[in-house]
Amino acid sequence: MRFRDCLLVETIDLITPIVDDPYTFGAIAAANSVSDVYAMGGTPLSALAVLGFSSCDFGPPVIKELLKGCVDKLTEAGACLVGGHSIEDKEFKFGLSVTGVVAKEHILRVAGASPGDILVLTKPLGTGIITSAAKKGKVTGNPLKTAISSMTRLNSAASRAAVLSGSRSATDVTGFGLLGHGLNIARSSKVDLIVHYDKVPVMDGVGKLAEAGAVPKGAQRNLDFCRKDVIFPEGFPLGAQLVMSDPQTSGGLLIAVPAAGIKKFERAAKKENVPYRIIGEVIKGKGKIIVE
Numbered sequence: 001m002r003f004r005d006c007l008l009v010e011t012i013d014l015i016t017p018i019v020d021d022p023y024t025f026g027a028i029a030a031a032n033s034v035s036d037v038y039a040m041g042g043t044p045l046s047a048l049a050v051l052g053f054s055s056c057d058f059g060p061p062v063i064k065e066l067l068k069g070c071v072d073k074l075t076e077a078g079a080c081l082v083g084g085h086s087i088e089d090k091e092f093k094f095g096l097s098v099t100g101v102v103a104k105e106h107i108l109r110v111a112g113a114s115p116g117d118i119l120v121l122t123k124p125l126g127t128g129i130i131t132s133a134a135k136k137g138k139v140t141g142n143p144l145k146t147a148i149s150s151m152t153r154l155n156s157a158a159s160r161a162a163v164l165s166g167s168r169s170a171t172d173v174t175g176f177g178l179l180g181h182g183l184n185i186a187r188s189s190k191v192d193l194i195v196h197y198d199k200v201p202v203m204d205g206v207g208k209l210a211e212a213g214a215v216p217k218g219a220q221r222n223l224d225f226c227r228k229d230v231i232f233p234e235g236f237p238l239g240a241q242l243v244m245s246d247p248q249t250s251g252g253l254l255i256a257v258p259a260a261g262i263k264k265f266e267r268a269a270k271k272e273n274v275p276y277r278i279i280g281e282v283i284k285g286k287g288k289i290i291v292e
Helices: 022-039 060-077 127-135 142-151 156-164 177-189 206-211 217-229 238-245 259-271
Strands: 006-015 043-053 080-088 093-103 118-121 169-172 191-195 253-257 277-284 289-291
Touching: 006 022, 006 043, 022 043, 022 060, 022 093, 022 142, 022 156, 022 169, 022 253, 043 060, 060 080, 060 093, 118 191, 118 259, 127 142, 127 206, 127 217, 156 253, 156 259, 169 177, 177 191, 177 217, 177 238, 177 253, 177 289, 206 238, 217 238, 253 259
Parallel strands: 043 080, 191 289
Antiparallel strands: 006 093, 043 093, 118 253, 118 277, 169 253, 191 277
């Protein structure tokens, strides 16, 4: 990639701990931070760490493991940690400011979706609900392991598949949930999105947790914010609405793939073992999501 043919991508993201193990939290935070670069079709190059913690509560061993997890995940992404900054803070938080590059002709934008595009989601929903339930002791074992495995998985291969398919629009699904980030594409692109709920991948047990009300407060806030621009079927369960609003950490990519490029996407995804599901399509509209 020649310098004059590429653009810089700059992003920053911080999160609070969602798992107890500092190494794992560092890896999740790194995967979450570089995801914005992948969502634009880019490649991360370097990162600066941003850390807030109480020095009275957390000593060097914890910070060392945190940074080790972060560096290992950045190395997997082909990026380097080049420095950072820490502050005294009552609430522990960690993240990265990431610099990447993207080829001009391959850039993915939230405003690039067109009628006829096929909607693809590359990770199952449920990390917010599972980790929230885990903090309350309602979830242990396999569900939490599944969530951690998903959160530590980079979106690099999914991004490459999107670019190869000729896609012009994508977003990572993170704090605003599938509905919030989907609406960002719909509004920016001036289209409507049809989402088939039975096609949306959801982690095992998440539906039952949502039905029981074991959801983070952010899920309800997301739903309240999105509700006026989302059309649900009559009688659509509140639990399912909350699953679609669940704030994700290091979630997958929501990609608008041109119909002519879906076979290329599927071949690329299969080659690199990218988990994905076709969940809907893009139609003419004015910035709504229609759930079927």
